Amino acid sequence: EVKLVESGGGLVQPGRSLKLSCAASGFSFNDYWMGWVRQAPGKGLEWIGEINQDSSTINYTPSLKDKFTISRDNAQNTLYLQMSKLGSEDTAIYYCARKAIYVYYGLLLQYFDYWGQGVMVTVSS
């Protein structure tokens, strides 16, 4: 059974940093791209970024590129999200997700097929 379990969330003061973890099990972690998505309270989903299997390619949404860093440890089957210079706008549930690929006439069509339960991050003084 595929499982993704996020941890590391909580209450953090503005301007501080926080590192989230996502422990993966039930599949071959080093065969998949992995990503992070967040959801502010009562709002929609925001794609943060994703990382390829050997960490050689990492893509971010432009507005978060200088604040957030995605990494992974394939030996530990764990995905990370390092967040810095946090502000109230970063208050959200943070989800990790596995990215799958469907090959269609030579096109690589991608989607998140498994999601974690999410972890809440609250930025407040």
Add this chain to the structure above:
Amino acid sequence: DIQMTQSPASLSASLGETVSIECLASEGISNDLAWYQQKSGKSPQLLIYAASRLQDGVPSRFSGSGSGTRYSLKISGMQPEDEADYFCQQSYKYPNTFGAGTKLELK
């Protein structure tokens, strides 16, 4: 960035009614589109990928269609358990982007 305009923002459907939700991309995305369902307090769940392919375990009343810039999700026969938020997502270009969501309620 590719903008995903999702409509309607909310709708109410009766038991057994057929409903449709649409996503319009600001440029062509070559069927690189997924639909997710999110029930209250839960994480999103994949319904449809590659615009029209049904994820394993998803009821057949859910279907996806579209091409180019226009895509839609159809629920053929609303059930109580379909009450949820629905989101589209394009993965054609970075940054990947989501639609704003549709809140579906049972009338």
